[in-house]
Amino acid sequence: MASNIPFLHSFQHDISTLAKPEKFTFPFCYEPHPFSVLAAEHVQHYLSIQKDFEHNFGLQEGQEGLVIGKMFGVLVVEDNKGNLGYLAACSGKLASTNQHRYFIPPIFDMLDPEGFFLNEEATINTLNREIELLEKNPKIQALKEQIEVCKKETEQELAEARALNKKNKAERKAIRTAQKEILSPEDYQEVEQDLIKQSYRDQHEYDVLKSNCKSRLAILEDELNVLLQEIEDKKELRRTKSSTLQNQLFDQYHFLNAKGEKRAVLDIFQEAIQMLPPAGAGECAAPKLLQYAYLHDLKPICMAEFWWGASPASEVRKHQYFYPSCRGKCEPILGHMLQGLEVDPNPMLENPAAEVDIEVIYEDEDIIVVNKPAEFLSVPGINVQDSVQTRILARNPEITGPVIIHRLDMSTSGILVIAKNKDAHQFIQDQFIRHTVEKRYTALLDGIINSQDGIIDLPLRVDLEDRPRQVVCYEYGKPAQTKYKVVATENGRTRIHYYPLTGRTHQLRVHSAHVKGLNTPIVGDDLYGKRAYRLHLHAGYIQFIHPKTKQEVTFTVADPF
Template sequence: MASSTPFLHTFRQNISAIAKPEKFTFPFCYEPHPLSVIAAQEVQDYLATQTDFEHNFGLTEGQEGLIIGKMFGVLIVEDENGNLGYLAACSGKLAGTNQHRYFIPPIFDMLDPQGFFLQEEATINALNREIENLESNPKISALKEQIELCKKLNEQELAEARALHKKNKAERKTIRTVQKEVLGTEDYQELELDLIKQSYRDQHEYDVLKMTCKNRLTAIEHELNTLVKEIEHKKESRKSKSSNLQNQLFDQYHFLNAKGEKRAVLDIFEEAINLLPPAGAGECAAPKLLQYAYLHDLKPICMAEFWWGAPPGSEVRKHRYFYPSCRGKCEPILGHMLQGLVVDPNPMLENPSADVDIEIIYEDQDIIVVNKPAEFLSVPGINVQDSVQTRILARSPEITGPVIIHRLDMSTSGILVIAKNKEAHQFIQDQFIQHTIQKRYTALLDGIITKNEGLIDLPLRVDLEDRPRQVLCYEYGKPARTKFKVVAIENNKTRIHYFPLTGRTHQLRVHSAHSKGLNTPIVGDDLYGKRADRLHLHAGYIQFVHPTTKKMIEFEVADPF
């Protein structure tokens, strides 16, 4: 495919036998099309052998410095003559620059030395340094200390004055009592006037002392406030400049779609989620690729994104693995950019188990125990209502109170306990809360685990920019602990038993895949590993105390894989 379009790559291998997809890739859940796989492999070959730039991906043993793995994307495109080629892009900057021989440029180059962004950023950075210097002024801490000492001194002097005046008052009272019996009326009245003058004098002295103390403290506070106000003024200036710079930056991002319609990023996010765009919106590979294709009259055919390099500290990312586009930054933008293309359906809007029956393995007057199929919801979702809960209520409408006691991820199969009345629900739920219920999951991991057993302790929280993915977070994450025991090694895969001590979202999936966990994803994990026929994770055993008999009962279902 000979083309004068910059950055448009011709396939090195013969792709004539590969049929084009009928629909464009749904970017948030997909199996890469063979054309995307070939293009990605060619980009990976380039990354592995290129000498165009130096970037520490963390792939060279012993290499020092900051390790930064990156997400790359490929977009298969068709020109006006029906010829296929591909574009390649990197999310964010690469090797400290946005300009590369092989990868398309960004929608707006923030690193252009002649551009407004770096120049205004330099002004803001200078303000940051000024603020840091002002905040580190030793006089500030000295004045704060003086204020505290002054407050204590003031309180001490005022307390001593109050004590003295109280003593004087008591003495005047004694004098009145004694002298009233001794002095005549005229002499006593003269004495009373003198005592009143003494009282006024004490009050005046106290008022003068209060004013002296106040002025003494005010003088120090004024000196401190002068320094603090200077800092606050510069912070307000920084805030204003940062806000103006961000708005000026947003103005550079206008996105096209297949209909030729252009929309500003601010309008896109306001309409989609009624929020401002997050930092970096528009800098991911997918929007950059589509924008470049539209600008150069190239028809998007399919796309894929993959990770290259060592994983970041908090996320699960595997070298060379394909991943969906992030939702926080890209979903609103791509929602606009894909308009006019025929796109694969969103699987989250479809019910993959509409014709699947739920197996009931036990039932009595208090509970129902089911074997939930994989890809079946425990409770109704936003888009799909069909679930274990709705099926059970349709089957047994006489059930009262809460139904679901615990949940399994949609992709996880296995034992789910259902309550038929409020009392049973509360009794069993208390056991979950107190961690007295024994649970065992079986998983098939996509690799060999050499350690026979152990404990994984990695706190988790949701990835705010890419829900429902979970990330490792020691600061804000909730405790997540999992015991494991290897069962067998089968065809370079590990069958393992998990005994979760907590019940966090995606706990077993992240503990399996994260580099600080077992560093080996569960087979079929489309979020943290590679897609397959299903997620090979099964809740196969549970033991708890029955709500009525108060006897220990247990259930076990064989692994379906």
């Protein structure tokens, strides 16, 4: 593909036998089109042999520097003559720069030495250093300590003065009592006047002492406040400059769509989620690629993103695996940019189990036990209402109280226990809360693991920028433990039993795939591994106490894979 458009690459292989996709890739859930796979292979070959830049992806032992894996994207495009080629991009900066020979430039280059961003950032960094220096001023800590000492001394002095006044008051009362018995009214009146003067004197001396103590303390506090106010003034200036810089940065990001319409990133996020854009919005590969294509009159055909390098400590990212676009930063932007293109349908809006029946494996007057199919919701979702709950309520309209006692992820198949009345629901749910229910899952891992059994202990929380993905987080994550035992190895894969000790979202999937877990994704895991016809995870065994008989009951369903 001969072209004068910079960064537009030709395919190095014959692609005439490959059919063009009828619709553009839905970026948040897709199977890469062969064009995208081929383009990604070209980029990966370039990355493996290039000498254009130095970046530690964590793929070579002994390489110095911070290990940073990166997300790359490819966009297959068609020019006005019908020729196909591809664009390549990296999410964020690469090797401390945004300008590369092979990858398209960013929408706005924050690292341009002549641009406003670095200059203003340098000013803010200077403020940071000034604030840090001011906060380390030893006089601040010395004044705080002096203030605490002064407060304690003041309280001691005032307490001693109140005690003395109380003693003097008692003595005056005794004098009044004694003198009233022996003195004439005229002489007693003289004594009384003198005692009143003594009382006024004591109160005056206490007030003077209190005022002096307050003045001593105020001098120290005023001196401290001058230093603290200088810091606060610097911080307020930093906040103002940071806010101004952020708004100025947002002004640089205006995104096109296939209709030729341009919208500011602030407007896009305000309309979509009524929030400001997160940091880095517009810096991911997907919006960069589409923007470049629109600016150069190239028609987007298909797209894919892949990870290159070691995984971040908290996330699950596998070298050379394809991944969907992130939702937090990209979903509002791409929602605008894809307008005017025919895009593959969003599978999250479809019900893949519409024609699937639920197998009931046990039923009595208190419970129903079903074998939930894969890709079937336990409870109604936002977009799809069809679920085990709705099916069972339609089948058994006499059910009273809550229905679902526990849940399985949509992609997980297996045993689900349902209550037919409130008492049964509470009785079994209490067992789940007390962790006395025994559960066993079977999974097929996409590789061979070294250990035969053990416990995985990795706390989890949701990825706030890419829901529903989960990340490992030791600071804010909820405890998540999984006991496991290898059953067999089969054709380069591992069949394994999981015994979850907690029930976090995607727990088994993350514990399987994460580098600190088993570092081997479950076959068919489209979030943490590679897509397949299904997720190879099955809840095949459960044991609990029956709510009516109070006897132990066990249910088993063989895994279907």
